Amino acid sequence: MRIAIFLLAIVGAGFTGCGRPSAASPIKASTAVAEPTATKLENTPTKNPESTEHQNGAGAEHASVAAEPAPAPTPVGQRPPADRTVTRPGDAEKITWEDLNLGMQADVVFRPFMIGDDHRVKELEGKRISIVGYMHGGQAGQRGIKEFILLKNTQCKFGPGGQADHLADIKLKPEAGVPYSPSPIKVEGTLKLEPFEGPDGNTWSIYRLESAQIR
Secondary structure (H helix, E strand, O other): OHHHHHHHHHHHOOOOOOOOOOOOOOOOOOOOOOOOOOOOOOOOOOOOOOOHHHHHHHHHHHHHHHOOOOOOOOOOOOOOOOOOOOOOOOOOEEOOHHHHOOOOOOOOOOOHHHOOOOOHHHHHOOOEEEEEEEEOHHHOOOOOEOEEEEEOOOOOOOOOOOOHHHEEEEEEOOOOOEOOOOOOEEEEEEEEEEEEEOOOOOEEEEEEEEEEEEO
16 A cells, blocks of 8 residues: 555655755755845946937836836745634543654654654654644545545655655545545645655655544
8 A cells, every 4th residue: 555655655746845944944045046136226427418319228128127027926825724623521632743743854864863852852752643744645636545645735745855854644544544635635644654655765754643533
């Protein structure tokens, strides 16, 4: 089942990265949007006082340059809404993706030292948690889905170019098959650390939610 999902993920991974600046998702200098700067116009004295036509033409040229539109901003992934439901005794512990953020870069191999002894993940491993995210597009149009990849936001990627701590492999309970949904979903399950190595040799995911349900 996991192999089929990973192949679907490669076909459906039309994402451009997690899109938000953070320790795990820096904005490269080459993709940063520069602030538009005003063009400084200087009054250059001329020897011929009758050359006003030339001066007007130069001014119009400068105005044209200054009026050019600024580059379009880099797309930002849509984040899921915060889960503000009331927690009752016995409920799964509500967490956010920041609790799982290890500061991993894209296309790297996971090593145990990346999770420090005092990291929140150490405390959460083995516990039943709930988290809100987006179903990976590799399952688009399917029904009766029992395993899928949950993404931190709509720009995150599973596979080459992705960040392994920005997603989780979800394995639903046998009776809990669901249809694909493009809307944010809340998933509840037992958190496990199970790094998965993709065909490129890098770690594609490190988290797994077992016996999961969509709430």
